[in-house]
Amino acid sequence: MSNTVLDVKENSFVQHIADNADHDTCTFDGKGTFHAMAIIAAVTPGSKKTKCCVPRREVKDEAIRAAGKIPIIPHTIDESVLGKISYQHLNWERFQDNEKYFDQLWLVSWFLKQPRPGWHGSMQNAMMARNHPGKAEIVFLPIIDMPASNDTTINSTLKLIVCQAKKYGLTPKVTFDQQLWWKAMQIIENASLQCLYREMICKLGGVHTMGSFLACIGHLMDGSGLHELIDLIYAANTTPHILRGKAISRAIRAHIIVEYALHIVLHEEQLSNDSEKG
Template identity: 35%
Template sequence: MGWIEVTSPAPPLPDPQTTAAFPRVKLKALDKAKILRGTEVKIIPFTNRKQIGTNAIMFLPLAELSSSLAHDQPLLTPGDTLWAAGWVIKANDPEFPHSNWNGWMKRIHANDAKQSTQIEFLPVIEGDPNDLNTIFTTLKECIRRAGVAIVTFDLPIWLKAVNIIKQANLPVIPRLGGFHLLKSYLGSMGNIMEDSGLLDVIQLIYPGSTTAKHIMDGGCFDKAIRVHLLIDAAIYQHIMKLAFTEEERGDMKTFMEKVADGKMGARHSDPVVPVFEQRFEETFKRLAKGGRTPALWVEYHHMVDVIKLDHHMVDVLYFQVRAEDADVLVMLVHHSSDSHHPLFLTTSNGSYDVRKIKESLSETQKSYLLFCHAFTGCDTVSAIAGHGKTTLFARFCEGDAAEYIDIFLDTEATKETVIQAGTAIFKYIYHGRDTALGEIRYNMFSRKAAAGVIKPETLPPTEGAAAQHSLRAYLQTRDWILLQSMSLNPSDYGWTIGVHGYEPVPTLDPTAPEELLQFTSCNCHGDCSNRRCSCKKNGVTCISACGVCNGITCRNCSHDVVESEEDIDNDC
């Protein structure tokens, strides 16, 4: 099987020295065989031969398919409106020069910048192109080269490829070749319009029943496209001849002449263009409600628009993002739209269909996704030990902490409300909503101490640490929502500037109470009465933790001090 790789737009050209022509070298048959053997693609057997792939294809109503398109972008260009307007002008002014759709488009786009495309011929796969093993091998090689691949086949092989892709769940978008796709569409149009009188109209352009019937069946490819575009032009002339004033037609004629002369690109507009677009749309909508016959011909007009769209279509069928970071996947799922092109995240472990992931989530899960990923640990926020993301995500989506999570999704929330909400969420995580966070921490420590196993990282954070964690999580969530980096001053949201840049602030609370920080003990064998005693030196009394005196038998304990005072009093 022969195959090529098409890249559009083409990558930058390498150094001209590396693209210089190579001298032709005559090789012997044995040398050619060695070269070909080095590029040989080994056939991978396809073992699953059940013909179930095409059964999994879903056929959707046209209305449902069209609803998935981005309605904020017109399907046809202003150039199409100008082409239709030209026929309206010609209906009133037969001397006005105007061409069919293909000629008009070539004329107004003659000076457009053309996008370059790179075509690379790949090693021939030694196998029957119709064999399932060969097709399977080709698909696997495409995946190896491109991750998520768009592969175009002719109709017979396309059907088999769809079966294989569905059965093996391969990350491949199978595309029917443009010729077969449009030919099938033209045949469908002929079938729909079979008893409408379209055949008789076609014979006015191409006399004879044989050619006309071939056109109706999708044959005579070039003639079929020309016929349908000419009939669409006649429809515009017939129904729109008197729809515009002489002044409107004059303004459009002047603008069209500028465009045709290259003085104005076809993508630029003029105030008269929206007038024609709106009038066209209103007229066809009104006719569609005027009975079965007008509605059928309006539908035919829209089918011809699809032919134009096929010629306009930019060959961008999907977008692929390459990254190894879960943060990227979470943002793609949150910000992607169903009206956009298919979107895939490709990692070293495989590819992920962002649209399918988003469709599998409930509305609540979609809303809480960014917050949950930030709060439970990401590149800028520490994880919560002992609590997995999946478990916490499920708990958050139950709705019991919704009022607090919504504060993190509010880009105008204050620091005080964020800290309060974050503390409440930590209490919810550790099942103590009506208990202070410090008390929850103490109770859990006591239980673990009694059991003899204490892992400090599994304890709830202190209120100070929870506050800083919450501020960092809020800042990261806000950045993701707004698609901005450091949308607020990080120094106010759990970060400080250190030697190596921004560093997280663990807490603003002291490490321990002041009395505990001043804790000192000694191991003196004397009476602890001089500065050789560490307790005496630091100005504190001996305590029970002192090794010898235990804060009882020395002269630096509180008991001795009291006795000394009593003795003094007695002496006095």
């Protein structure tokens, strides 16, 4: 059982992840479900561990409770804060994305080499020469024995992460799923300007971010023929879920295939026009 101490070095990057953990203690009737907030910390690069045998031992409840404890800080979200939340304008000129043209380069290679690696293989070839930061270490922090969606549970989680970041001189960073992220953002926005919560980077989980992005594409492209095009790839009953960002893996594959087809048409038309001019 891990406590709340992290093995953080000078060049370490620490990312906390918190999510609900539900366990059915009575599997036959489904009653008595245990709801809690589970928290882990990903430390990159992690400390090197030596292999050793884990002894079998009987652990008492007192030893588990003494291993680590998270203070519970009561909190009630002020719903009126929703009208105060504003999104800052992103200054794209300050952001240099050196990999933004990799997709275009891979799509153009369709005409240059056959067979060629798929998208994942191309990205691996492009990135494999870079220095790897090292294998991350996953540290399991104590579980909060309260429903994860409870305001007090989320507030106690934020407090733990902020205190750990302050202890190690790091910027607090945490990832939630969509429901918990929205409540956490309300708590952070409702905090005073001097509160350490204001320094926190609260991120939406990757799957939920991707789902929201895919749902935006489905909404914006409604009536464009994208629905009928995806019907040629998947069953018609699956397409609405794809366009709403629900079936993530199928949606990604469907959009990549559609992108293939569009770029083939565009490139063939461009090559045809160039040959006519020549």
